[in-house]
Amino acid sequence: MPAGLVISAPASGVGKTTLTLALARAWRNRGLNVQCFKSGPDYIDPAFHAAATGRASVNVDSWAMDRGTIAHLVGRGTDADVVLAEGSMGLFDGVAARGVSGTGATADIAEMLGWPVLLVIDPSGQAQTAAAIAAGLRDYRAGVRLAGVVLNRVASPRHEDLVRRALNDAGIAVFGALPRHAEISLPKRHLGLVQAEEQAEIGKLIDEAARFVAEHVDLDAVLGSAASWSPQPAANGMNVTPPGQRIALARDAAFSFIYPHMLEAWRAAGAEISTFSPLADEAPDASADVCWLPGGYPELHAGKIAANARFRSGLRAFADTRPVHGECGGYMVLGAALTDADGIRHEMTGLLGLETSFAKRRMHLGYRLAALGAPMPGHQVGARLRGHEFHYSTIVAQPDTPLSVVHDATGAVIAETGSRRGLATGTFFHLIAEDR
Structure with missing residues (x-):
């Protein structure tokens, strides 16, 4: 025991x-x-x-x-x-x-x-x-x-x-x-x-x-x-719908912040996950039906990401026909540009109009409850998603259609709504669970 x-x-x-x-x-x-x-x-x-x-x-x-x-x-x-x-x-x-x-x-x-x-x-x-x-x-x-x-x-x-x-x-x-x-x-x-x-x-x-x-x-x-401790049998599992059957997941030093239980839940639901490295200038698997960019430290590698043409063009081509979603750092990379801590502006993939900056650091931290106003991979309109936000970037521009109405843990509405354009979506929060 x-x-x-x-x-x-x-x-x-x-x-x-x-x-x-x-x-x-x-x-x-x-x-x-x-x-x-x-x-x-x-x-x-x-x-x-x-x-x-x-x-x-x-x-x-x-x-x-x-x-x-x-x-x-x-x-x-x-x-x-x-x-x-x-x-x-x-x-x-x-x-x-x-x-x-x-x-x-x-x-x-x-x-x-x-x-x-x-x-x-x-x-x-x-x-x-x-x-x-x-x-x-x-x-x-x-x-x-x-x-x-x-x-x-x-x-x-x-x-x-x-x-x-x-x-x-x-x-x-x-x-x-x-x-x-x-x-x-x-x-x-x-x-x-x-x-x-x-x-x-x-x-x-x-x-x-x-x-x-x-x-x-x-x-x-x-x-x-x-x-x-005698564990009691759980009445139910994670109740998670994977974002797709075959998921291309960005995974390297710039993209590694995703909760382990989410990956396990996707696999347990039958999804297949293939990883690729934007820092190694790799494009997502062409046979995948959805691409997911987690958070991480893209601001520390912004120059390299901007210069990796194969990654950027491959992701854009993927997004022409299949959904692409980014969380936090991944959301920033889906945007138009990222300004690093030295004030240097780097072009990102441009799938969304989001522009962010680390030139003036400001902490954004806390639980988030999002009500989706548009679908995102694995979740339909009206879904209530629970997550957590933690970053120091500032929004310079967020011009696209808001993805959701987002509240903090006190119920206050916040500005980080996420975005949607075409088949690309992004959020500043990292998904933890969906309300049943």
Whole structure:
């Protein structure tokens, strides 16, 4: 029977991902099968999870997914010995208005699955106050259980002793304390972590993190704190309609942000996926019946994309007779032009009139609920799509027919409506699920 545990923290940037990867690899090194999940809308961490465990990881999201979908996805951990769900942001951080089955908070997943929470606490600049924070999180919401704490970035043995004593007085188990260790820090980029496939030394980095954590954390005690878990059969699956039978999917360093569960759902529904690389100047498979350009980092490769004539002409020819859809970065590449952070304007494919700029960065972040006013691949007029938007580009022009009416999680209408022209469509949000 698998043992389930949620890894969370009071805030972002405390060390959840590093601890999750280290625990997963350390237990795997002991011969255990470890399955990871990511709570919330993050398309980067699951690739790191897979690198640590050798098993594919997917997202579970209480704002965008119903309980049946979450149960279906989590059911992949049935044959594992340990199941870890890495949280996002702070334990109770979500949106103000409830979505399908919650607010998107990690605590929703912990309560829904009945798994205790392992807190990562960074006590930098404090001592006993760290115990007050942990106790507050423990007591904040009935139904969410605290397993214990791992301290990260402790300054000295004396500092550790002060924090440990306070936590012990509060009745909170301390499973270990990690001194500052810069060598296991994961590199950052403007949208968060650098992707796993971009790091040639990712295996060594995770091995070092596992060694370091095993040296400072009681792995047996952490494992013993996890809940024995009997997955309940899901009443239904993903209920996802693929965008086509044969899907040409852009896939390289500029186009890699797509939720793993979406690709799995497409394949499970019988779709075939062929990949191509715009950065290698490849065109979509001519035998495909739809082309999908995910998000990623096209702004870092805008000059190369603009110069790759075979890709651009091939995509245009494809769009003459078959649908093409782009999400976020893919949407930008379907547009007329993209201005990079240095203020240089690059012509894109011109299938849509969208123009975007990174010259003045402005963050666009949050859940999105879109009501389609026109069809897009896999979804008809009137469909309600749930997704997440995260980018720093600014719209210079969005002249085409709006694809949808888009609301944020508070219900406010936003300007990023997406576009449609001919057989080309695009959205700034990344699709997570369709309302049933």
